[in-house]
Amino acid sequence: MRNLAIALLLALPAATAALAEQPLKVGSKTFTESHVLAEISAQLLEANDFEVERRLGLGGTLIAWEALTTGEIELYPEYTGTLTEAVFKDRDVDAAMLEQVLAEHGLRVASRPGFNNSYAIAMDREVAGAMAITEISDLAAHPKLLFGFSHEFLNRGDGWPALSNHYGLEQQPIGVEHALAYAAVTAGELLATDAYTTDGELDRFDLKLLTDDRDFFPRYDALLLVNANLPPRAATLLAGLNGRLDEAAMRALNRRVAIDKLSPREAAAEFLSQQGMVTEAATAAPGLLDRVLRNTATHLRLTGIALLMACLVAIPAALALASRERLARALLYTTGLLQTIPALALLALFIPVLGLGSAPAIAALFLYSLLPIVRNTLTGLFAIDPVLKDVARGIGLTPRQQLLHIELPLAAPAILAGVKTAAIISIGTATLAAFVGAGGLGEPIITGLSLNDQNLILEGAIPAALLAVAVELLFEWLERGLIPAHLRD
Numbered sequence: 001m002r003n004l005a006i007a008l009l010l011a012l013p014a015a016t017a018a019l020a021e022q023p024l025k026v027g028s029k030t031f032t033e034s035h036v037l038a039e040i041s042a043q044l045l046e047a048n049d050f051e052v053e054r055r056l057g058l059g060g061t062l063i064a065w066e067a068l069t070t071g072e073i074e075l076y077p078e079y080t081g082t083l084t085e086a087v088f089k090d091r092d093v094d095a096a097m098l099e100q101v102l103a104e105h106g107l108r109v110a111s112r113p114g115f116n117n118s119y120a121i122a123m124d125r126e127v128a129g130a131m132a133i134t135e136i137s138d139l140a141a142h143p144k145l146l147f148g149f150s151h152e153f154l155n156r157g158d159g160w161p162a163l164s165n166h167y168g169l170e171q172q173p174i175g176v177e178h179a180l181a182y183a184a185v186t187a188g189e190l191l192a193t194d195a196y197t198t199d200g201e202l203d204r205f206d207l208k209l210l211t212d213d214r215d216f217f218p219r220y221d222a223l224l225l226v227n228a229n230l231p232p233r234a235a236t237l238l239a240g241l242n243g244r245l246d247e248a249a250m251r252a253l254n255r256r257v258a259i260d261k262l263s264p265r266e267a268a269a270e271f272l273s274q275q276g277m278v279t280e281a282a283t284a285a286p287g288l289l290d291r292v293l294r295n296t297a298t299h300l301r302l303t304g305i306a307l308l309m310a311c312l313v314a315i316p317a318a319l320a321l322a323s324r325e326r327l328a329r330a331l332l333y334t335t336g337l338l339q340t341i342p343a344l345a346l347l348a349l350f351i352p353v354l355g356l357g358s359a360p361a362i363a364a365l366f367l368y369s370l371l372p373i374v375r376n377t378l379t380g381l382f383a384i385d386p387v388l389k390d391v392a393r394g395i396g397l398t399p400r401q402q403l404l405h406i407e408l409p410l411a412a413p414a415i416l417a418g419v420k421t422a423a424i425i426s427i428g429t430a431t432l433a434a435f436v437g438a439g440g441l442g443e444p445i446i447t448g449l450s451l452n453d454q455n456l457i458l459e460g461a462i463p464a465a466l467l468a469v470a471v472e473l474l475f476e477w478l479e480r481g482l483i484p485a486h487l488r489d
Contacts, residue, residue, distance in 0.1 A: 022051075023050075023051040023052055023053040024045060024050055024051065024052050024053070024074045024075075024230065024231075024234060025052075025053045025054075025055055025072065025073040025074050026038050026041055026042045026045075026052055026053070026054055026055065026056075026073065026074065026075055026076070027055045027056065027058050027064055027067055027068070027072075027073035027075070027076035027437070028055075028056040028057060028058065028064070028076055028077060029057070029058060029059065029060065029061065029064050029076070029077075030057045030058070030059060030060075030178075030179075030446065030449075030450040031178060031179070031196070031450050032199070032200065032201075032254050032257050032258060032264065032450060032451050033077075033117065033196065033198060033199070033250065033253075033254055034056075034076070034077050035056055035057070035257075035264035035447070035450065035451070036253050036254065036257060036264045036267055036268055037077035037113070037222065037224070038054070038056055038076060038077055038264075039054075039056075039264045039265050039267070039268035039269075040241065040268040040271060040272060041075060041077075041111075041224060041238060041241075042054055042268075043265075043268050043269060043272055043278055044237055044238065044240070044241070044272060044277060044278060045234055045237060045238075046278075047272075047277070047278035048233075048237055050231075050234055055067070055072075055073055055356065055357075055437035056264075056447065057434060057435070057443070057446045057447050057450060058073075058076070058356070058435065058436070058437055059344075059348075059435040059436070060151075060152045061078075061082055061086050061087065061152065062086075062087070063348065063351065063435070063436070064076050064078075065078075065087055066351055066352065067351075067355075067356050067437070068107065068225060068226075068227055069105055069106070069107070069227070070352075070355055070356075071227060071229055072355045072356040072357065072437070073356070073437075074226060074227060074229050074230045074234075075110065075224055075225060075226040075227070075230060075238070076224075076225060077222060077223070077224055077225075078222075078223050078224075078225045079117060079220035079221065079222055079223065080095050080098060080218070080219060080220060080221045080223065081118070081119070081158060081217070081218040081219055081220035081221075082220060083098060083102075083223075084098070084218065085156060085157045085158035085218060086152075086156050086157060086158065088101060089156075089157040095218075095219065095221075102225070106227055106228050107225055107226065107227050107228075108225075108226060108235075109223050109224065109225060109226075110224045110225070110226040110230065110234075110235045110238040110239060111223070111224040111238045111239055111240075111241040111242055112221065112222070112223055112224075112242055112243070113222045113224070113241050113242070113243070113244060113245040113250070114222075114242065114243040114244060114245050114246055115198060115221070115222055115245050115246050115247045115249070115250045116197070116219050116220055116221050116222075116247060117196050117197055117198040117220050117222060117247070117250065118196070118197045118212075118217050118218075118219065118220050119153070119158065119159075119194060119195070119196065119197075119217045119220065120194070120195045120196070120197050120209040120210065120212065120217070121136055121139070121163075121192055121193075121194060121195065121209070121210045122182070122185065122192065122193055122194070122195035122202065122207040122208065122209055122210070123185065123191060123192045123207065123208050123210065124185050124186055124188070124191075124205075124206070124207060124208070125206050125207060125208040126206075127188075127191065128208045128210070129208075133210065134208075134210065134211060135210055135211040135212075135213040136163075136167055136210045136211065136212055136213060136214070136216070137167055137213050137214060138210070139167065139169055139171070139192070139210070140167060140168050140169055140170075142171075142191075143169075143170040143171060144171075145171055145191040145192065146171075146173075146174070146189075146190055146191055147171050147172075147173035147174070147190065147191060147192045147193065148173060148174050148175070148176035148181050148184060148185075148189075148190040148192075148193050149173045149174075149175065149176065149181070149193055149194045150175070150176065150177070150178040150181065150193075150194055151175045151177075153194040154173065154175055158216075158217065158218060159194075160173060160194075162216070163216055166214060166216045167214060167216070176190070176193065177449060178193075178194070178450075179449045179450050179451070179452050180449070180452075181193035181194075182195075182201050182202075182204075182205045182207065182452075183205065183452070185205065185207065186205045186206070186207075192210075195207065195209060197209060197247065197251075198247055198250040198251045198254060199251070199254055199258075200251055200252070200253070200254030200255030200256070200257060200258035200259060201254070201255075201258040201259075201452065202251075203255060203259065204255075204258050204259045222245070222250075224238050224241070226238070240277065244275060253267050253268075253271055256270065257451060258451070258452065261453070264451070288459065291444070291459065292459065292463055294439075295439060295440055295441045295443055295444065295460065295463070296441060296463050296467065298438070298439040298440045298441075299427070299430055299431075299439075299440035299441045299442075299463075299464070299467065300467070301358075302358060302361050302362055302365060302426075302430050302433055302438060302440055303365060303423065303426040303427055303430050305362050306361075306362045306363075306365030306366040306368075306369055306426055306430075307365075307369055307419070307422060307423050307426055309362070309366045309369075310366050310369035310370050310373055310422060311373060311419060313366075313370065314335075314369070314370050314373035314374045314377065315373060315377055315415065317331060317374065318331065318373075318374050318377035318378050318381070319377065319381070319403065319407075321378075322377075322378055322381040322382070328378055331374055331378075332371075332374060332375060332378065335370040335371040335374045335375075336371055338367045338368070338370060338371065339368060339370075339371045341367075343364060343368070343429050343432050344432060344435065346364045346367065346368075347360050347361065347364050347432065347433070347435060347436050350363050350364060350436075351436060356436050356437040356438075357436065357437050357438055358433075358438050360436050360438070361430065361433035361436060361438035361440075364429070364433075365426045365429060365430055365433075368422075368425060368426065368429055369422035369423075369425065369426055370422075371422075372418045372419075372421040372422045372425065373415070373418040373419055373422050374418075375418060376414045376415055376417050376418025376419075376421070377411065377414065377415050377418060379414050380410070380411030380412070380413065380414030380415055381407060381411050383410075383411075383414070384406070384407060384410050384411065388406060388410075412482070412483055413479065413483050416475065416478065416479055416482070416483065419475070420471070420472065420475035423471050423475070424468050424471060424472065427464060427467055427468045427471060428464070428468065430442065431445055431446075431460065431464055434446045434447075441460040441461075441463050441464040441467070442460060442464075443460065444456045444457070444459040444460035445457050445459075445460035445461055445464075446460075448460070
């Protein structure tokens with residue numbers, strides 16, 4: 001026992017060093033400002049010899065919060081109003097109590113950059129002027145106006161339900177991705193949407209923020225939330241950001257991304273350089289080709305693992321149950337039911353169990369791949385002429401020999417077609433994996449949507465489309481090579 005204790009004590013420094021060498025994982029939500037603040041944090045840490053892994057664009061508040069509390073990330077930008085009104089909506093928590101409540105969850109505030117980014121309601125400036133709408137209360141006189149709000153705003157405690165009650169508004173808004181809503185308002189497809197007061201795109205689309213004349217929205221002071229995994233030295237570095245960003249400075253940074261088309265990485269590097277906190281040399285970003293190759297490799301890894309798992313489960317299951325009609329139908333219904341669950345919902349359901357990253361993405365892709373493989377395998381087996389099976393039994397073939405020499409060769413074209421369908425479905429669905437920090441070709445697509453950057457969207461969409469075409473051609477080649485011509489017709 002004494003020797004064991006000594007060994008553990010000797011191993012402790014090594015274990016501590018190993019933990020220290022783990023990269024710090026910096027997260028963000030999907031909108032521009034969150035990306036910029038996360039990049040500022042990441043680059044500041046990198047400039048001071050910390051290795052950083054970026055998990056940006058994690059989706060809504062609750063996904064990012066879950067990632068922080070479970071240790072999937074070490075920090076992400078948040079706001080006081082979001083914490084009090086959304087995260088702790090079931091508790092009577094105000095800004096003065098936040099530090100205490102966060103501590104109960106093993107979290108703390110590492111930095112308060114210094115600006116308030118409140119929610120607001122935005123309209124096209126000319127339209128608002130023509131309708132004489134300057135305050136939110138003015139909207140009550142126009143109950144038929146079409147509003148489009150972000151999905152999160154539609155369900156938040158400080159969002160539309162409470163706002164409509166507070167102001168007596170009767171409009172029936174629709175859910176619209178935040179990055180698309182501003183353009184829709186400018187185009188006249190929507191009359192109003194939710195906005196952030198520091199959003200750089202307000203100037204780009206010439207939007208007017210309506211006055212919150214009945215003081216509905218709370219303050220949304222920016223915070224950098226961190227958990228206990230963040231080293232003290234890293235927390236000290238982040239504390240150096242205290243008070244360095246007021247509303248005007250943050251809006252200017254957002255404008256650099258939204259209008260001047262800098263990337264969040266470039267805008268963050270510019271800010272830190274101006275503040276004398278890092279050198280520009282420390283912020284070099286991977287080139288386009290490197291990003292495409294990296295994201296494609298990740299995409300292939302996610303889909304390949306999920307597809308292999310699905311084949312190993314679906315084909316044997318279908319073979320085992322093909323002779324039992326009721327069980328075969330139950331298998332089809334079960335896999336079909338899984339296919340009806342929206343991909344984002346499935347990913348969100350897996351996060352509490354599997355965390356963020358590749359695991360929930362692979363699990364979701366695996367489940368989505370089951371149906372086409374099961375269905376096609378059963379279809380191929382059911383299509384075999386019963387006379388052939390009788391002949392096989394008549395000449396003395398064992399069930400195993402019948403399977404290997406008769407059933408599988410005849411069903412192979414249908415099975416391979418099912419695997420091909422599952423592969424193509426997985427390639428498309430895997431673009432959503434970026435919402436849970438799994439990377440892949442969905443990463444530039446989601447980032448491009450949040451930043452309204454068409455080039456980034458195409459950076460992910462074009463390789464994903466080409467990858468699907470390449471997989472289609474690969475399976476056609478395999479079919480010609482593995483399956484005799486008379487069985488392919």
